[in-house]
Amino acid sequence: MTAPARARTSDELIRAEEPVLAHNYHPLPVVVAHAEGAWVEDVEGRRYLDMLAGYSALNFGHRHPALIEAAYRQLDRLTLTSRAFHNDKLAGFAERLARLTGQDMVLPMNTGAEAVESGIKVARKWAYEVKGVPADRATIVVAADNFHGRTTTIVSFSTDETARSGFGPFTPGFRIVPYNDLAALEAAIDETTAAVLIEPVQGEAGVIVPDDGYLTGVRELTRRAGCLFVADEIQSGLGRTGRTLAVEHENVVPDVVLLGKALGGGIVPVSAVVGSREALGVLRPGEHGSTFGGNPLAAAVGTAVVELLETGEFQRRAAELGAVLREGLTDLVGRGVVGFRSRGLWAGVDVDPAIGTGREISERLMREGILAKDTHGSTIRLAPPLTITETELRSALGTLAKVLAA
Structure with missing residues (x-):
């Protein structure tokens, strides 16, 4: 009887992509296998809070x-x-x-x-x-x-x-x-x-x-x-x-x-x-x-x-949680954040270049269970699903503060 194939690890799957996929992206080294709401899970079962939402393609969360x-x-x-x-x-x-x-x-x-x-x-x-x-x-x-x-x-x-x-x-x-x-x-x-x-x-x-x-x-x-x-x-x-x-x-x-x-x-x-x-x-x-x-x-x-x-529910949530996001980012200005811009539940955050590039900050956040993505230089984008809770959002902001302080 043939034994079932062993599931490949994140590292193995990332290495397997190298020779067969065109190199038009530079993803963070996380391999997502399951998702629900504002959370995703990798092949090893580690959970991450999604603060990117597919560049707004996932406004309503994963698998609404x-x-x-x-x-x-x-x-x-x-x-x-x-x-x-x-x-x-x-x-x-x-x-x-x-x-x-x-x-x-x-x-x-x-x-x-x-x-x-x-x-x-x-x-x-x-x-x-x-x-x-x-x-x-x-x-x-x-x-x-x-x-x-x-x-x-x-x-x-x-x-x-x-x-x-x-x-x-x-x-x-x-x-x-x-x-x-x-x-x-x-x-x-x-x-x-x-x-x-x-x-x-x-x-x-x-x-x-x-x-x-x-x-x-x-x-x-x-x-x-x-x-x-x-x-x-x-x-x-x-x-x-x-x-x-x-x-x-x-x-x-x-x-x-x-x-x-x-x-x-x-x-x-x-x-x-x-x-x-x-x-x-x-x-x-x-x-x-x-x-x-x-x-x-x-x-x-x-x-x-x-x-x-x-229904207007998601527009209201974006406005209300956007105020929470703005408040949290305002508290981080001078503590690793040199400036930010936001509208609704969407922000571009400029990190002090002495702390790291946007890519480096995104990788540190990933290791802490938060998925975000850099854009230019030392700027990262935050655009979580509109289904995120206030508790989850505040937790993500706390993790960002921890990463910047470290």
């Missing part, structure tokens, strides 16, 4: 019961038709998502980068058909230090050389201005401008929160210039900042909003472009598409996500 139930229920019925046919889940998903975001129409896609690429195509098509920009001359204004994905077109307007270097030639048609600078933005807009594409909060850059009035100014400038305001809410949206969308902090309604990450509930990749009928109405059959975009499984899970957000 309502989302898992929706997925299982749909798996027993239908998973994919392609958009060659209708399915019985897509209309309901689109109707509720449009209502939740205050928009007219929905273009379902899969990943965040696909949503951005789709938003770019929509903006250009709108510029030619509605605004009257001469063919192939449309421009889109973006912000420095942005992060919208890593496809070839998107890295064309990135200012992160790690993402750009070695991947040219680059796609033309973009103008880069400093973030949070309305004067520079106004100077960059002209008669060829199709859209201004920005993140209401710059996530990858270190959770950079713009000055009060910046988003209102962007809305006014784009309206006056007759171009679209496209807001990338892929990380900042769906409850993370204490509102359904981060633009709501200034009561701004963009022409187009890009969604992803949390829209799939941490179960399947789901993204969407939601926008006005004038903007999304320019698309016609054959001009854009996706085999999996709007598939029944994605629509069922996405609808369950929208149902959770319709």
Whole structure:
């Protein structure tokens, strides 16, 4: 009788990845095998509090019961038709998502980068058909230090050389201005401008929160210039900042909003472009598409996500626990933290470089049972699931204080 295969250890599994996986990531050395709520467990049974939540893809925690139930229920019925046919889940998903975001129409896609690429195509098509920009001359204004994905077109307007270097030639048609600078933005807009594409909060850059009035100014400038305001809410949206969308902090309604990450509930990749009928109405059959975009499984899970957000519970939790997070980080300023920025349950924490890099701090936190991730230099990001309890959050802040003190 053959003995069952011995389960491999974390170290063995990490070594096994080396020769067969492309080296496009540098993960922390933890191998997750199980997760529930705000907690994950590695293959040896060690538990960790997840303070990253899949870069906001897990806003509702790991394996939220309502989302898992929706997925299982749909798996027993239908998973994919392609958009060659209708399915019985897509209309309901689109109707509720449009209502939740205050928009007219929905273009379902899969990943965040696909949503951005789709938003770019929509903006250009709108510029030619509605605004009257001469063919192939449309421009889109973006912000420095942005992060919208890593496809070839998107890295064309990135200012992160790690993402750009070695991947040219680059796609033309973009103008880069400093973030949070309305004067520079106004100077960059002209008669060829199709859209201004920005993140209401710059996530990858270190959770950079713009000055009060910046988003209102962007809305006014784009309206006056007759171009679209496209807001990338892929990380900042769906409850993370204490509102359904981060633009709501200034009561701004963009022409187009890009969604992803949390829209799939941490179960399947789901993204969407939601926008006005004038903007999304320019698309016609054959001009854009996706085999999996709007598939029944994605629509069922996405609808369950929208149902959770319709109650307002998660937005309130993010706002209330965000105050706890801000209070805890304020106490650490001068005690290893040199500064931080936060909005809702989301923070970029700048650690004294003398203590360590962001990577080194993340590794020390991991050894203490907390999972977080660095971004640039000595900055770490904190974005726990919105289901985290106040006790768990305060415990994580206590562990961060302990690591910084050590």
